[in-house]
Amino acid sequence: MKPELGVCYYPEHWPEAQWADDAAQMVETGLSWVRIGEFAWSRIEPNEGDLRWDWLDRAVETLGAAGLKVVMGTPTATPPRWVCEKHPDMFALDEQGHVRGFGSRRHYCFSHDGYRAEAVRITRLMGERYGADPRVAAWQIDNEYGCHDTVVSYSDAARTAFRNWLSEKYGQIDALNTAWGNIFWSMEYRHYGEVFLPNLTVTEPNPSHVLDFMRFSSDQVVAFNRAQADVLRELTDTPLIHNYMGRTVEFDHFAVGEDLDIASWDSYPLGFLEDRSDRGEDWKRRFARAGDPDFQAFHHDIYRAVGKGRWWIMEQQPGPVNWAPHNPDPAAGMPRLWAWEAFAHGAEAVLYFRWRQAPMAQEQLHAGLLRPDSVAAPALAEAAQVASEMAGMEIETGTAPIGLVFDYESAWAWKAQPQGAEFDYFRLVFDFYRGLRRLGLSVDIVPRDCTDLSPWKMVVVPGLLHWGGLSDALATYEGVVVAGPRTGSKTADMQIPLPMGPNMNGVEATVARVESLRGDMSVPLAEGGAYQFWREVLEGDTLELSEDGIPARVGSAQRQYLGGWPDDDAMHRILGQAAEKAGLEVLDLPEGLRIRDAGQWRFAINYADHDWKLGKHITGAPTGRIAPHDVSWWLR
Amino acid sequence: MKPELGVCYYPEHWPEAQWADDAAQMVETGLSWVRIGEFAWSRIEPNEGDLRWDWLDRAVETLGAAGLKVVMGTPTATPPRWVCEKHPDMFALDEQGHVRGFGSRRHYCFSHDGYRAEAVRITRLMGERYGADPRVAAWQIDNEYGCHDTVVSYSDAARTAFRNWLSEKYGQIDALNTAWGNIFWSMEYRHYGEVFLPNLTVTEPNPSHVLDFMRFSSDQVVAFNRAQADVLRELTDTPLIHNYMGRTVEFDHFAVGEDLDIASWDSYPLGFLEDRSDRGEDWKRRFARAGDPDFQAFHHDIYRAVGKGRWWIMEQQPGPVNWAPHNPDPAAGMPRLWAWEAFAHGAEAVLYFRWRQAPMAQEQLHAGLLRPDSVAAPALAEAAQVASEMAGMEIETGTAPIGLVFDYESAWAWKAQPQGAEFDYFRLVFDFYRGLRRLGLSVDIVPRDCTDLSPWKMVVVPGLLHWGGLSDALATYEGVVVAGPRTGSKTADMQIPLPMGPNMNGVEATVARVESLRGDMSVPLAEGGAYQFWREVLEGDTLELSEDGIPARVGSAQRQYLGGWPDDDAMHRILGQAAEKAGLEVLDLPEGLRIRDAGQWRFAINYADHDWKLGKHITGAPTGRIAPHDVSWWLR
Amino acid sequence: MKPELGVCYYPEHWPEAQWADDAAQMVETGLSWVRIGEFAWSRIEPNEGDLRWDWLDRAVETLGAAGLKVVMGTPTATPPRWVCEKHPDMFALDEQGHVRGFGSRRHYCFSHDGYRAEAVRITRLMGERYGADPRVAAWQIDNEYGCHDTVVSYSDAARTAFRNWLSEKYGQIDALNTAWGNIFWSMEYRHYGEVFLPNLTVTEPNPSHVLDFMRFSSDQVVAFNRAQADVLRELTDTPLIHNYMGRTVEFDHFAVGEDLDIASWDSYPLGFLEDRSDRGEDWKRRFARAGDPDFQAFHHDIYRAVGKGRWWIMEQQPGPVNWAPHNPDPAAGMPRLWAWEAFAHGAEAVLYFRWRQAPMAQEQLHAGLLRPDSVAAPALAEAAQVASEMAGMEIETGTAPIGLVFDYESAWAWKAQPQGAEFDYFRLVFDFYRGLRRLGLSVDIVPRDCTDLSPWKMVVVPGLLHWGGLSDALATYEGVVVAGPRTGSKTADMQIPLPMGPNMNGVEATVARVESLRGDMSVPLAEGGAYQFWREVLEGDTLELSEDGIPARVGSAQRQYLGGWPDDDAMHRILGQAAEKAGLEVLDLPEGLRIRDAGQWRFAINYADHDWKLGKHITGAPTGRIAPHDVSWWLR
Ligand SMILES: [Zn+2]
Ligand SMILES: [Zn+2]
Ligand SMILES: [Zn+2]
Structure with missing residues (x-):
């Protein structure tokens, strides 16, 4: 697969006379894709039934004529004011019962039938107009489901x-x-x-x-998306896409993905580091201009799974954003590095958001590839560099050695009943992911209903609410398995099962009881490292005790259950030993240096602000150093 | 008095076939009491007037047949959904005007006449059924008034x-x-x-x-409770009980207690340490598995006063709870220690909550004496140990040397007008209590309307809104008195009196002005220690100056007024000197080691996670060491 | 101008028999002014149309007879309950839509026509009664617009x-x-x-x-005030005044000031330090008994500008207040010092709040010059000392060497779009003010629409939304100008202009992009100090680079633009160099020591709790030391 670049563009924001020049400069930069249309409803249909296709026709014509492929977005994330006048009860209500009204975006309740019909109607009209247009090569449905906490509504x-x-x-x-x-x-x-x-x-x-309400709420997102997808299926043969967000777990992305062809996500590494990282202030300081070294990779792997192998970045941060508590400039090289990290994880396309910084409204301090005065921002040259570096390059993703189970229901369940203030499912799974990545291991994300685990040498299952179909898959699996904590501790109804957890195929064990711990109360393990936040008292074949003499790991080297949340040291040791048992070579990558294997390529990616001697840390790497914020790749 | 043990049980949660075995195991463990019925309304009366006594009859029969004494709870803390359908405006409203609806518990407004009538009706029906049943030996009315901030309603x-x-x-x-x-x-x-x-x-x-609204709100609780008590009085001769909570001051417990025979409270030492302690993170870390060494004792003494000498623990934490920010396992020995601390303070009974951990709903991670799979949890053996240790033991409480005034109105007043962010009445009185306990002194709690102080050698009166009837009691009192800060600084209407405070019998003094202080601005006292948070400029016969030359204590050694909130050092010194003046022997107990005198017994209780040499710290103690989390008692 | 002292008095709070003695003691203390009437509506008109002037007539008579000049307040900040019964929708709604009802004060929406008519009606009635009364020498309209966040209403x-x-x-x-x-x-x-x-x-x-809504909300305050001012203009020739608050920027004080003769403000240095300072806990600790050394001065200069040269302190803190998180006693000398700081800034009058501490209701722990029992509080003697020190003294304010632009619209704009968590306009301008004051420079505040900058040797313009008329003023200005960050970065509509900022007359520069920074990510500057919170990438004639090689200051020594928020060191250096370029002598005053030049006088004011050697720090100062919390002045 040959990866491509692109950009998000809002022709309605700029004088029509500028469009052709913009398109030419995009092509010159090496971009192939341009996303348009999302958010443009009030220009397409300023009053009910009053359709104005002319300008959009000309935009598609101008962009297509320049050689760009158009991603057409349905505008349903921003219903115009008149739609809200027509359906005054279409808004979501917050948990306190306050209306979440018009004036920004995503101002609709997924359960409102009237609004769903409006969304289907405008989608049908757009599909009829552009579904067969050869210049429109893909569709995006709506925009960022769940952003601004919009999955759940109390209407x-x-x-x-x-x-x-x-x-x-x-x-x-x-x-x-x-x-x-x-x-x-x-x-x-x-x-x-x-x-x-x-x-x-x-x-x-x-x-x-609560869990049923979250399942319901997720299903409403699925149904809303499907309603548009069904219409577009009738009208176009091009792929259907949604652009998901980072660390958004309020709906089941796998389920939405079932109705789509490609998963994409909007990757804002610096904004996400600032506003949704658990790693503390020093960490945020160190990576403030580079982003968390594992956060993007984790999402790339999640969305590759959600897209059943096909995934994009629909929006890639190019410079400072406007919405985090602090919005620093990326270090030089990062807009290039982020694109390469995506390609190393199999992205088919990376689109920068946005072409030109808007001078008005909410996001006027969100950078683009161009400044508001059309001068090139630093990211434009980096995009062009990526385009020239990847010319002719083929990247096949292949299967990673590790399968890591990620399950949205589990996120809802533990949010409903965290038992300890720090117990967040995303955080737990991400900690396991980080541990695997520090070992130099590439990872595939596996959904809970996977029936065949044989592709992976090792499967990791932290915090899974209940085993579901995975239990059968385990029965025939021959690789190494690491599970826990909390995995298998509930029924699907969110009750404690009998026998009590973990109910893990091939491991005779019982979680006798659990405790949640203050951050300053970690439980040291006999062989190094500690459990933090969460610790279980286990009964079973003991692999390791905690220092206070309680079984901390049970089962066998081949198939083990962890009775706690490993800190960085314990995570590195336990996952490393398991991976070695699975026949995998493991590394100990230093902070900020990461690798990713894709087909015949090995990529090294340096999030640190200093260089590293590659060969010292990575077996088989070329000699020499990797510069700060640089990427390197070679045939492995 | 011979103390007894018991447990809380929910027969409706378990198959009927299990009841007899459960009862037998309770008796075998050494338990005498079993509380049932609270929260069971939807099973007693699934539809209006559709009464289903059969299962409850059989539960009483089964438990009674095993030799257990039943505490029957009225189920009015959890009205079923149909009651709420019938009275759609029966819910409380929060301060912002949001309804506090159905879906958990305590979903009623104390002022709603319709709901009060329903509560009386179901209570009458239960009383008619079981009031004269010999197996029902006590009644609990409702459950945990005020829990989840439910005293006040803005409906x-x-x-x-x-x-x-x-x-x-x-x-x-x-x-x-x-x-x-x-x-x-x-x-x-x-x-x-x-x-x-x-x-x-x-x-x-x-x-x-605000103060009148809090008085009113408290009176509504009293009236709600009295309505049930009046009905039960007609129908049963057994004692009436309510189970109060920890650090709940929103209603006058003395006033509710007037209508009852026994006060009980629900003692969750680890949960309370986590979610309602003022002592800071290091303190919480040190006592995370033992609980605050003085918090339970303070409540024991409060509820002994509320129960006019008769008090229980209706719910005793047996293992991790589910509702605090962190829920660690108690250290081995604590479920035993907590029971002994209660008996040392005169508890007639201690009931563990609950028999078997529930596998469903909100509290499924709240430990019981049994695990959900009926295996014994660690506390079961500790309960059995307590039962065997106390067999035949007689404990008489007697009168303590110290009387400490505790007054709910004062809590409301200072919450309405704290003047300094840290000024919380409970915290202030508890600091005095802790100081007395560090001195090895046993304490009785004294209500504000006490007319005879002669039982105590020394009386301590911190932060009392106004003297009320206590002023007359002081006039004839011959013991030592320590009062202040803020004591006597208001009228009953919450105005500044003329003459200004403290208006203390036997002390010529005036509080010229007051200031509240940042935590980092303590005022050192001339003789050691400091005032923190609060300092008054006093006029009167000076006992001690602060280092900045302002009178800090006035009056006489026999009767003094403190113009500030003593820190630990000042508290120890000032109370110690006063107690010596009162002819009492004082100790300086180290952190975590506490004593309690009850009749002929002296109990030593070690909350620390290391041992102490008893004789070094406690006059007349046996030689030898007290182990971590252990209890020791001897005739004094 | 001969400054005067006064006090706020509530005759309706005290027995009429006390009034004459109070008045006599005021005069004896050296007070000339007494403010009354505000908050008294329920006594003036207990029922609609039922006017009770008698007691107020007698109060005016008694006070006037003693030789005091009365400031009469219109009572419109506290409409009585019956007014609210008549206009049940007159309340403001908060951002969540909750009503902000009766029970304290300022319970009205500025946009409610019915209430505005009531306010005009009672004002007309009061004006008719006292407008021509020779004893009433000034009027205060309403009280503290915007206090308790009352400018904005969502009704x-x-x-x-x-x-x-x-x-x-x-x-x-x-x-x-x-x-x-x-x-x-x-x-x-x-x-x-x-x-x-x-x-x-x-x-x-x-x-x-948002910006338009804030402009609208501000205009509603202006219109509400003007409605009363217009009525009073017909009925009295005495000056009209409003008493503004500290750090209140939700309405345009300059615009309100257009309709009034004198600006006054309510100065509570200790309360404001506690509840609205950005300087951190150590700073608050150091100045807890003195107040921020620059906060009062900054407001004095703002309100002198708002009052077009005429300004008062209408309420001066005399002792502890009741409303901050902590309310310490002022250090001895501070009530005197604060008055002198005001006179040094040109105050015509300083009125202490209040005469006697109220024994009831919300402010009963707010100190007065007298205690509730009529004994003198410490501030009474300090007021008397000020009165005697200033007897016969003439202070002319003159023009300061520095003009500092302060603009309310900019505060609204950056609140709507801070882009970095710390970016607060008041904080930014106050940091510049503090830097100037540390240099020993006196400052005039300049509104954004100033057309002639020639009075000032140097003009400082931090964070101005858009240049507006100031751009023309700059074109002819010959002094030194220091502008930025963010100055000129928007249009009046709050969009990014083309060309992009700063669009500064005489400086060829472009802000290529901006970033907001975590507090731990300051950007060091080549010549010392750093930019914190905010940094811009500049293009233009570079005066200084940041250490990472990016232009940090552009323009010329005469007219420069700063691309960041200077920390204390950078602020001192950059402003100091600029002031020297402007021909001004600069000092480096130590923390707590401040000076202010007024006409022929130089005042030295010591907020520190230790003394300083004056001559060491201040050129031309008398020899000798200045005591802690003392003031010194000499002819310069
Ligand atoms: Zn609300
Ligand atoms: Zn309970
Ligand atoms: Zn005021």
Whole structure:
């Protein structure tokens, strides 16, 4: 596969006279793709039924004529004011019951049928106009589901739809009462009309109630997306895409991905480091201009799985953004490095966001490849460099040696019932991912319903709510397995199963009890490192004790269960030993230096602000040093 | 008095076939009491008037047949959904006006007459059924008043009831205007219909308004409880009990206690340390597995006073709980130690919560004496150990040498007008309590309306809003008195009195002015230690100056007033000198080691995670060492 | 000008029999002015139309007879309950839509026509009664606009008024759509009825929308004030005054000041240090009893500008206040020092708040000159000392060497779009002010619409949204100019201009891009010090590079633009060099020691708690030392 570059463009923001020059400069830079259309509803249809295709026709014509392939976005993330006048109850409500109204974006409730019909209507009209247009080579549906915490809504529409969803799922109300354990605290319902959304309760709601509400909410996203996808399928043969966000777990991306052809995500390494990293202030300081060395890679692997192998970056940060608490300039080289990290993980395309910095409205301090005055911003030359470096290059992703299970339901379950302030599912899985990457291991993300684990030499399963179909897959799997903590500790209904966890195929063990720990109370392990935040008292064949004499790991070298959340040292040691057991060569990469294997290529990527001697850290690497914020690749 | 053990049990959570085995195992463990019924309303009355006593009859029968004494709980803390359908406005509203609805527990407003009638109705029905049942040996009314901040409600029902309450109290509206000082900021009312609840104001409401609203809110709890107590009095001769919570001061526990026979409280030492301690992170770390060494004792003494000598622990933490920010395992020995601390303070019974860990709903990660799979959790053996240790033991509480005044109105007053961010009444009194306990002194809690102080050698009165009847009691008291800061600084209407405070019998003094201080601005005292958070400029016979030359203590050795909040060192010195003046022997117990005298027994209790040489710290103690988390007792 | 002293008094709080004695003691202390009437509406008009002038007549008579000049306050900050009954929708709503109701003060929405009419009515009645009374020598309108965050309201009245305001400003709706850049995110409106207030949006609203809403909200304050001012102009010839607050920037004080004769402000140095300082905990600790050494001076200079040369302190802190997180006692000498600092900045009068500490309601722990029991508080003697020291003294303010531009619109703009968490306009300008004051330079505050800068030797312009009329003023200005960061970076509509900023007359430069920085990421400058929080990449004639090689200052020594937020060291160096270029002598005053030049006088003011050798730090100072918290002045 030959990776490509592109950019996001808003022709409606610029004088029409500028379009042709912009398109020519894009092509000259080496860009192939241009995304347009998203957010343009008020120009396409300024009043109901008053359709203005002319300008968009000319934009497609101008961009296509320059040789660019267009990604057409459906504009449903930004319904115009008149749509909201027509459907005054289409807004989501927040947990306190306040309306989340018009004036920015994503101002709709996924459960509102009236708005869903409007979204389908405008999508059909766009599909009819451009679905067969040869210049439109892909479609993006909506934009960044879940951004600004928009998956969950406490509206009347959501309540009605939730009751229907529950009724479908459970049939007789007693089944729901049993599944949720409503006998506890006399929460039993007599009929579905008595069920409300799990907000505004006196103390925390029933976690089974919350989990079902999150499943429902996720399903509403899936259905909303599918409604548009179904329409576009009738009207176009080009691939359908959605652009997901970073660290967004409120809906099941795998399920949305089922209806699409390509997964893409919007990668803002510096913004995400600032506003959604758990690694503390010193870490953020060290990587403030480079981004977390593992965060992008983790998402690349997630979205490759969500896209069943096909994935893009639809929006790539080119310079400072506008929305994090602090918005520093990327270090020189990072816009190039980030693109290469994506290609090393199999991205088919990387589109920078955006072509020219907007001078108005909310994002006017978000950098583009051009400044507002059309002078080139630093990232433009880096994009051009990437384009020339990758000319003619073929990258095949292949299968990674490691499979790491990532499951959205588990994120919802532990958010409903964290038991310890630090227990966040994304954070837990990401810590395992980071540990694998420090070992120099490439990773595939595996969904919970995977039935065949044989492609991977080793499978890692942290914090999985319940085993589901994976249990059968394990029964026939011959590789190494590392699971826990909390994996298998619940039923699908979010109750404690009998026998109690982990219920792990091939490991005789019981989690006798659990405790959550203050950050200053880590439990040292006998062989080094410690468990932090979470520790279980295990019964079973002991592999290792904690220093206080409690079994910390049980099972066998081939198939083990961890009764805690390993800190960096324990993670490195335990995963390293397991990988060696699986026959894998492991490294100990220093902070900031990372590798990724893709087909015949090995990529080395340096997020540090100083250089490293490559050969010292990476077996088989070329001699010489890798500069700060530089990328290097060679045939392995 | 021979102390007893027990447990909380929810027969409705388990198959009926399991009940008899459970009961037998309880008895075998040495438990005498079992509490049931609370939270079971939806099973007793699944629809209005559709009463299902059969299962509860059989539960009582099974438990009683095993030899257990039943505490029957009225289920009014968890009205079923149908009750809420019938009374859709029965919910409390929070300070912002959001409804606090169904879906967890305590979802009712104390002022709602319709719900109060439902509560009385179900209580009457239960009383009629089980009031004379010989197997039911005590009753618990409702559960944990005030838990989850549920005393105060801003509902329409509360507003109406508050207006009536004010009208009763003040008669003519001008009396209210004068009492509240409404001339200030033109807040004068013309009639009671103009008075609203003190929420949603632009800046802080009038503190007299707030204080009256808290008095009213407390009275609503008292009335709600009394309505059930009155019904049960007609129907049973067994003692009536309520289970209070830790650090809950939003209603007057003494007033509720007037209508009951026994006070009990729910003691969760690790949860409370995590979520309601002021001692800082290092302290929490040190005692994360043992609990604050003085917190439980303080509550034991409070509830002994609330119960007019009779008190229980209705719920005793047995292992990790589920509701604090972190929920560690207790150190081995703590479930035993906590029970002994309670008995040392005169508890008649200690019931562990709960028998078997629930596999479902909100508290599924709250430990029990049994695991969800019925295997014994560590606390079961500790409970059995306590049972065998206490067999035949008689403990008489007697009168402690120290009386410490604790007053709920003062808590409300200083919350309404803290004047300094750290000024919290509970924290202040608890600091004095801790100082006394460090001196090895046993303490009785004394309510504000006590008329005879002669039982105590020394009386301590920190932060009392106004003297009330205690002033007369002081007039004839011959012991040592230590009062202040803020004691006597207000009228009952929450105004500054003339003459200004402290208006302390036997001490000629005036608080010329006050200041609240940043935590890093303590005021050193001439003889050691310092005042923190709060300092007054005193006029009167000076006992000690602060280093900046301002009188810090006034009065006499026999009767003194403190113009500040002593830090640990000053507290130890000042209280120690006063206790010696009162003829008491004082110790300087190290951190974590505590003693308690009860009748002929002296108990030593070690919350530290290392041992101590007993005789070195405690006069007359046996030689030898006390192990970590151990208890020791001897005849004194 | 001969400065005067005074006090705030509430005759309605005290028995009438006390008034004459109070008045006599005021005069004896050396006070000339007494403010009354504000907050007294419920006593003036207890029911609609039921006017009770008698007591106020007698109060004016008593005070006047003693020789005091009365400031009469209109009571419109505290409408009585009956006014709210009459206009139940007169309250402001907060950003979440919660009503901000009766029960404290400032409970009205500036946009409510009905309440505005009530305010005008009571003002007219008071004006008719006392406008020509010779004992009433000045009027205060309302009290502390904006206190408790009361400028902005999200009520229906505000929404309607905002739509009208927009319609007036923009005419055709397309002009608004263009000005706000509503094409972005399809936010275009078809008519004004579609525009809502910028609250309750899903993510941040359009900053142009916010900026216009702040302009509107400010205009509503101006209109509300003008409505009263217009009435009083008809009825009195005495000066009209409003008492502004500290660090309140939500409305344009210059615009309100246009309708008044004198600006006054309420100076609470210790309260403000505690609750609105950015300098960190150590700083707060060091100045906890003295107040920030520059905060009062900055406001004195602001309000001198707002009052077009005439300004007062209407409320001066005399002892501990009641409303900050901590409320310490001022150090001995501070009530005197604060008055002298004000006179050094040209205050015509300083009134202490309040005469006697109130024993009731919200402010009962706010000190007065007298204690509640009428004993003198420490500040009384200090006030008397000031009175005797200033007897016969003439102070002329003159023009300062430095003009510092302060602009309320810029504060709103950067709050709407801070881009970095620390970017607060007040903080930025105050940092420049502090740097100037450390250099020993006296400062005049200059509004954005100043057309003639020639009075000042040097003009400093940090963070100005857009140049506006100042650009023309610069064209003819011959002094030194220091501008930036962010100055000139936007259009008046809050868009990025073309050419991009700074668009500074006489400086050829472009801000190529900007970044906001974590507090631990300061950018060192080549010649010392660093930029913190904010850094721009500049193009132009470079005066200095940052250590990473990027132009940090551009232009010339005479007229320069700073591409960052200087830290203390950089600020001192850069402003010092610029001031020397402007021909000014500069000092390096140590922390806490400050000077102020007023006409022929030089004042030295010592906020430190230790003494300084004056001559060592201040050229031409008398020999000898200045005591802690002391003031010294001499002819310069
Ligand atoms: Zn709300
Ligand atoms: Zn409980
Ligand atoms: Zn004031």
